[in-house]
Amino acid sequence: MSPLQRTNNLLAVVNPSTQDYLDLKKLISNLNRAYYIESKSVIDDELYDALFKQLIAWEEKLPLGDEQLADSPSQKLTENLTNSFHKVRHNHPMLSLSNAFDDSDLKRFTEDMGAQQTDYVIEPKFDGVSIAVHYENDVFVQAITRGNGETGEDVTNNVKTLRNLPLSLPLSRFGISRAEFRGEIYIRKAAFDQLNKSRLEEGLDAFQNSRNTASGSLRLKDAQTVRSRPLEVVFFQCVHCDNQDPAKKLDKDHNKQMELLYSIGLPTTHTYIKLSNTVESLQEVVDYWKNKREAFPIGIDGLVIKVNNTSLHSHIGSTGHHPKWATAFKFTAASVESVLEAVDFQVGRTGVLTPVAKIQPAPLHGVIVRNISLHNQDFIDRLNLHIGDTLLVVRAGDVIPYIKDSWSTSKRRGRRVEFPKECPACYSPIVREEDSAAWLCPNAHCQAKKLEQLQYFVSKTALDIDGFGREIMKLFYEKGFVTSRVDVFSLYERREGLVSLEGLGPKSIDKLIASIESSRKQSLWRQIVSLGIPLVGPQTAKAIIKHLKLRTLEEVSLLTLDQLVEIHDVGEKVSQSIVDFSNDSNSCQELKELSACFDHGDASNPEIVSSELLASKRVVITGSFDFASRNEIKEFVEMHGGVVSGSVSKNTSVVFVGDKAGTKADKARNLGVPILETQDLSAWIQNNNIPTILKIEDSE
Ligand SMILES: [Zn+2]
Numbered sequence: 001m002s003p004l005q006r007t008n009n010l011l012a013v014v015n016p017s018t019q020d021y022l023d024l025k026k027l028i029s030n031l032n033r034a035y036y037i038e039s040k041s042v043i044d045d046e047l048y049d050a051l052f053k054q055l056i057a058w059e060e061k062l063p064l065g066d067e068q069l070a071d072s073p074s075q076k077l078t079e080n081l082t083n084s085f086h087k088v089r090h091n092h093p094m095l096s097l098s099n100a101f102d103d104s105d106l107k108r109f110t111e112d113m114g115a116q117q118t119d120y121v122i123e124p125k126f127d128g129v130s131i132a133v134h135y136e137n138d139v140f141v142q143a144i145t146r147g148n149g150e151t152g153e154d155v156t157n158n159v160k161t162l163r164n165l166p167l168s169l170p171l172s173r174f175g176i177s178r179a180e181f182r183g184e185i186y187i188r189k190a191a192f193d194q195l196n197k198s199r200l201e202e203g204l205d206a207f208q209n210s211r212n213t214a215s216g217s218l219r220l221k222d223a224q225t226v227r228s229r230p231l232e233v234v235f236f237q238c239v240h241c242d243n244q245d246p247a248k249k250l251d252k253d254h255n256k257q258m259e260l261l262y263s264i265g266l267p268t269t270h271t272y273i274k275l276s277n278t279v280e281s282l283q284e285v286v287d288y289w290k291n292k293r294e295a296f297p298i299g300i301d302g303l304v305i306k307v308n309n310t311s312l313h314s315h316i317g318s319t320g321h322h323p324k325w326a327t328a329f330k331f332t333a334a335s336v337e338s339v340l341e342a343v344d345f346q347v348g349r350t351g352v353l354t355p356v357a358k359i360q361p362a363p364l365h366g367v368i369v370r371n372i373s374l375h376n377q378d379f380i381d382r383l384n385l386h387i388g389d390t391l392l393v394v395r396a397g398d399v400i401p402y403i404k405d406s407w408s409t410s411k412r413r414g415r416r417v418e419f420p421k422e423c424p425a426c427y428s429p430i431v432r433e434e435d436s437a438a439w440l441c442p443n444a445h446c447q448a449k450k451l452e453q454l455q456y457f458v459s460k461t462a463l464d465i466d467g468f469g470r471e472i473m474k475l476f477y478e479k480g481f482v483t484s485r486v487d488v489f490s491l492y493e494r495r496e497g498l499v500s501l502e503g504l505g506p507k508s509i510d511k512l513i514a515s516i517e518s519s520r521k522q523s524l525w526r527q528i529v530s531l532g533i534p535l536v537g538p539q540t541a542k543a544i545i546k547h548l549k550l551r552t553l554e555e556v557s558l559l560t561l562d563q564l565v566e567i568h569d570v571g572e573k574v575s576q577s578i579v580d581f582s583n584d585s586n587s588c589q590e591l592k593e594l595s596a597c598f599d600h601g602d603a604s605n606p607e608i609v610s611s612e613l614l615a616s617k618r619v620v621i622t623g624s625f626d627f628a629s630r631n632e633i634k635e636f637v638e639m640h641g642g643v644v645s646g647s648v649s650k651n652t653s654v655v656f657v658g659d660k661a662g663t664k665a666d667k668a669r670n671l672g673v674p675i676l677e678t679q680d681l682s683a684w685i686q687n688n689n690i691p692t693i694l695k696i697e698d699s700e
Pocket of ligand 1: 347426427442443446447448
């Protein structure tokens, strides 16, 4: 009999029997399942409503027991249901998942599975709120939130109202009397928009995002209101099934379990599951979802990758925090919301005060963001920032997060963020130069400024002294071991005192002293950069060395404005900054002392040799080299007037090919671009033995 015929027959019944009631209940359950799970509309909405009215009328009329009513679709409509939210301990802890953010994380995850060949299932991770749902004797009996993973809250009556949750499920067919499933409660994108539209029409505030709305809805006291929210559930795990009969055991494969449960009416991830057995095919599925994600009707914030064979799960095990047989691949968040908690004003090495926002920790692009630069006063004013404001944090480029927007959500706004009037370290009144957005501490002896300069002096950008981190410099500075740059080079004389400092043993001190000693050989451009002269970075330092043929650091004090502005790559502002620095009598003395701390290479030092050999030549560097880093080779190319470019074309002059070079080397060969391999290149860089191919080109 077709559903339509059955509908008409049941609607025609005048004096219903209990059997008629059971038939009606079953018909409505089937129609619900077709509609909410298989997205099929079998009969008209009007007929459906008539059936439902009939069901409620019969339930009032017939002498039915609690058991018969328990799985009735009318339970979803029961009035005055409230929730106790009492705490319930999970039978099995609801662990969270480890996170993967890129291909290398995926690789690590599969490698951790060991040598065994494993099939993986990949499912979209719906952006919602986790739920544990229990069935007993084919009837839905309880729903518990995740809570802290050990204990959650009972939200049974609220979850009961979910339109696609089956209140009965024929699990007994498989010998199952008790089962627990884990799932996610979510709101579809279109439904969320519609919900907000009607809220705005009613003069209510719009909801910020669907996940918080889903989670907030579950915690509403009144199930009636919950029913008005377009919540749905999807199940992704069978945690426990008590079937004893080996003949009826569920398949051990996760995807087959999901398929079976789906076929009997449970909304599972079955239709979205993809299988994979290599890290490469995992990456393909990740790419597939990355592309599909925007247009997908449900918000997904990542993918869940699991070992398909569930019988391996207990063998693979879990840490206290997450199972090792599954991981969540998180899609890169383009932005995240957070809250402004405080603003610190930090004094930099040039005296510039940088406001730094302390925000509520927010995950963004695989890191937890806690501090964000607010740049300067103009930036703060433009955002009209107040403490407690909500911030929209986005990532700029690949690493640096910044605040794109901010707004207040509360009526009583926190205090406005104001720049201090004086330096937070030395209390000198701060000054703002004309045409500059920055406020400065003008005090040359400001302690905060001095420390920053010293920290910069030994940092990776400058002298690159291995193991000399910011904290160590701070300690040495506070204890009086280092008060000027020159002091760094006499630290070895104070070894005994350093060793007695808390947290530093003789081993680490000796290592540090060795690093300091080898930094005496640092190239001249790094020595210049380490002075921390405003606006002077590696490019400027190298240009000055090249054009003015500098040999020692001390010579910086002799530079004149006329000389500097002549140099093509050095602007007027930069030149002035250098002259300001060297005109200072303190700097003069310091340059002299500092210069004496460095070993001065002879003229054959390759970093000092410069030529026009590569003038206006485009050089591509590919592969790795054992005698020098790619960056050093790049510097070398630039010292000889060349330009390093990233890709090979017919305009490329020469390609430097190292070990494990990829397609760029092949492309160069195909295009007939000259190639210089490791051996010739190292002979040139280390012994100034200019390779033939360049000489020939030169003579042309
Ligand atoms: Zn100061």
